[in-house]
Amino acid sequence: QPIHAPDNLKPLLEDILQQAMSVNDGKVADYIPALAEVKADYCALTVATLDGNVTSVGDTNKPFSIQSISKIYGLMLAMERLGDPLWERVQMEPSGQPFNSIVQLEWEKGIPRNPMINAGAILVSDVLVSHYSASKSALLSMVRGLCGSEAVCVDSRVHESEREHGARNAALAYLMKSFSNIESEVEEVLDHYFWQCALTMNTEQLASSLAFLANRGQCPRSGKQITSHRDAQRINALMSTSGMYDQSGQFAFTVGLPAKSGVGGGIIAIVPDYGVISAWSPPLNSFGNSARGMFMVRELANRLGLSVY
Numbered sequence: 471q472p473i474h475a476p477d478n479l480k481p482l483l484e485d486i487l488q489q490a491m492s493v494n495d496g497k498v499a500d501y502i503p504a505l506a507e508v509k510a511d512y513c514a515l516t517v518a519t520l521d522g523n524v525t526s527v528g529d530t531n532k533p534f535s536i537q538s539i540s541k542i543y544g545l546m547l548a549m550e551r552l553g554d555p556l557w558e559r560v561q562m563e564p565s566g567q568p569f570n571s572i573v574q575l576e577w578e579k580g581i582p583r584n585p586m587i588n589a590g591a592i593l594v595s596d597v598l599v600s601h602y603s604a605s606k607s608a609l610l611s612m613v614r615g616l617c618g619s620e621a622v623c624v625d626s627r628v629h630e631s632e633r634e635h636g637a638r639n640a641a642l643a644y645l646m647k648s649f650s651n652i653e654s655e656v657e658e659v660l661d662h663y664f665w666q667c668a669l670t671m672n673t674e675q676l677a678s679s680l681a682f683l684a685n686r687g688q689c690p691r692s693g694k695q696i697t698s699h700r701d702a703q704r705i706n707a708l709m710s711t712s713g714m715y716d717q718s719g720q721f722a723f724t725v726g727l728p729a730k731s732g733v734g735g736g737i738i739a740i741v742p743d744y745g746v747i748s749a750w751s752p753p754l755n756s757f758g759n760s761a762r763g764m765f766m767v768r769e770l771a772n773r774l775g776l777s778v779y
């Protein structure tokens with residue numbers, strides 16, 4: 471059914487942002503120094519609608535580390551390159567475990583539960599490294615094209631830091647390698663994964679880059695078909711079941727939109743046939759999802775009645 475949102479979203483977004491500032495129960499990610507240093511009071515909220523309007527409040531021009539939101543971009547490229555055989559190497563089930571969990575991976579013989587957790591995204595990185603001669607530049611030029619901006623870049627300090635503190639991700643990759651589910655050299659695969667986690671974008675770039683997911687795979691700005699309608703539906707389905715990690719069930723229950731978070735404090739949520747919501751504030755809850763980001767997306771979805779269910 472059509473969404474009855476006001477033409478001018480700004481007052482609504484301002485109100486929600488102001489309320490979000492009193493949510494103070496999160497903690498900024500501190501597993502690498504480059505993220506631990508980010509100011510806790512940054513807060514931004516953007517809505518990009520399919521008619522081309524972008525409404526933003528707060529720190530929307532400040533680029534931040536998109537971290538696990540990059541899992542969507544990697545997955546898109548891997549789906550396009552590999553087609554259905556991808557789903558023999560990674561499952562499509564929610565994990566019910568933290569994003570960097572390792573136990574399930576052994577039980578399930580090196581086949582990750584889904585592409586939205588670390589093990590799954592490392593598997594996807596292997597596909598990219600194995601099937602592209604330059605996987606990083608393929609990904610970067612795709613993201614820049616989606617944003618219509620060359621301004622997107624990678625924070626080399628975050629990239630380095632991820633590598634230095636990447637023992638757990640290395641363990642996931644080597645465990646998959648031991649089950650022959652990683653084709654390339656582990657170090658090369660990890661380097662790609664850490665690099666894509668270090669992409670920096672602001673909420674406006676994120677929202678406009680993912681508008682095709684709300685528009686049956688077609689970029690509303692250029693009219694270009696980015697993915698098939700079916701692949702856009704599949705990516706949205708995976709986000710709905712796994713994009714918010716082991717809080718995905720609660721997110722579906724309270725918000726009802728396909729969404730993806732990252733430990734940099736970003737969250738993007740897709741509203742099919744309407745647009746994209748993107749939120750950013752660094753302090754995280756115990757699931758690794760932005761506490762204020764969750765509040766803002768939930769509040770906006772509830773006030774506009776946006777659930778896909």
Ligand code: GLN
Nearest residue numbers: 537538569667732733758
């Ligand atoms: N770089 C982070 C990691 O690999 C990404 C995880 C996330 O954003 N949830 O641990």
